[in-house]
Amino acid sequence: MxxxxxxxxxxxxxxxxxxxxxxxxxxxxxxxxxxxxxxxxxxxxxxxxxxxxxxxxxxxxxxxxxxxxxxxxxxxxxxxxxxxxxxxxxNATIPEGKPAAQVKAGELDDVLTMRRVLEVGAAESAAARTLTPADRAYLRDQLTDARTGDLSEYRRKDSRLHLAIAEVAASPTLTSAVADVRVRLNELLDAIPLLDTNIDHSNDQHAAIVEKILAGDSAGARDAMAEHLDGTASLLRGFLS
The missing domain is CATH 1.10.10.10 (Winged helix-like DNA-binding domain superfamily/Winged helix DNA-binding domain)
Known part of the structure; x- marks a missing residue:
């Protein structure tokens, strides 16, 4: 052979x-x-x-x-x-990660596609709205909270910020859909390690997204969110595919 x-x-x-x-x-x-x-x-x-x-x-x-x-x-x-x-x-033996049987065929692409459609649209829609002072304060508070130094809290606070962006887009149906896909996404994220460099990068990208939303820059918010989601997609495909 x-x-x-x-x-x-x-x-x-x-x-x-x-x-x-x-x-x-x-x-x-x-x-x-x-x-x-x-x-x-x-x-x-x-x-x-x-x-x-x-x-x-x-x-x-x-x-x-x-x-x-x-x-x-x-x-x-x-x-x-x-x-x-x-x-x-x-290494002679590499980590098995999440068993293949738990990630069904097409599941990863399905989640990532749905997330991209929903969250890119949410960021664009939020930026297109005339936000109230309460909306602005809420986004800033969630952004600050997401920069947690406690890794055990990171997934939850990261999720909360993404939901907040959907919430200020003022569509309960959209917020509900984002919440549903986030539950599925977090199940996949929990199967890969938290990487400090990625968290720092994500925090910077979060700030850029919120800045574009607060500035009313719909195209900028859309592009910033798309770039952020692409980074997460790369890690998930790398570890789970």
């Missing part, structure tokens, strides 16, 4: 380690590295491409790459070794 030929490996390497988009560089880098590991492009015990080479292929800074590698190291997927033959190596 022969292994895959060199051209096949090169092709897979090029497909997975292509340039990432800049908006969610950390999240997409984590996704690409996880794909390479799970698809066996970088198998158990094998070394990932050198840092300089990998950063160039992904078109990201070495700082972003190191943050992504550190996140995967903390999650149990890779280890870093020093010395002449050092580098970043895939």
């Amino acid at each position: 022969t292994g895959p030929d060199v051209s096949t490996l090169a092709s897979a390497d090029e497909a997975l380690f292509r340039p990432v988009r800049t908006g969610n560089a950390f999240e997409e880098t984590v996704e690409r590295l996880l794909q390479a590991i799970k698809l066996g492009v970088a198998g158990p015990g094998e070394r990932l491409p050198a840092e300089r080479e990998l950063a160039t292929k992904l078109n990201i800074s070495r700082v972003t790459l190191r943050e992504a590698i550190r996140a995967l190291q903390e999650a149990g997927y890779v280890e870093s070794r020093r010395g002449r033959y050092g580098g970043t190596f895939v």
Whole structure:
């Protein structure tokens, strides 16, 4: 039995380690590295491409790459070794994560598609409204609360902010739909690790979304929310697909 030929490996390497988009560089880098590991492009015990080479292929800074590698190291997927033959190596045994049987075929794409439709629309609609002083204070309070330092509270407060955006759009039906999809989303999010870099990035994106809403910038709010959701989607696909 022969292994895959060199051209096949090169092709897979090029497909997975292509340039990432800049908006969610950390999240997409984590996704690409996880794909390479799970698809066996970088198998158990094998070394990932050198840092300089990998950063160039992904078109990201070495700082972003190191943050992504550190996140995967903390999650149990890779280890870093020093010395002449050092580098970043895939662990012999990688975490199983959420059992495949619990993520039904199409479930992830279904949740992410519904979330994008609802929450991008909610942000755009909220920005299009003439918000009351109470609406504005409510959004600011939820934004501040979401910047919690307590990781055990993060999912709940993150959810609360997203619901608040739907609430100030003034459509009870929309708020109810966002709540429903958020319950499904959180079940999936609970199966992946909380990454400090992603949380910091999400907090910055939350601030940008709320700023656009308060400024009445519908297009800006829509785009800021879409970019934020894409980051979460990248992590979920990376860890669960």
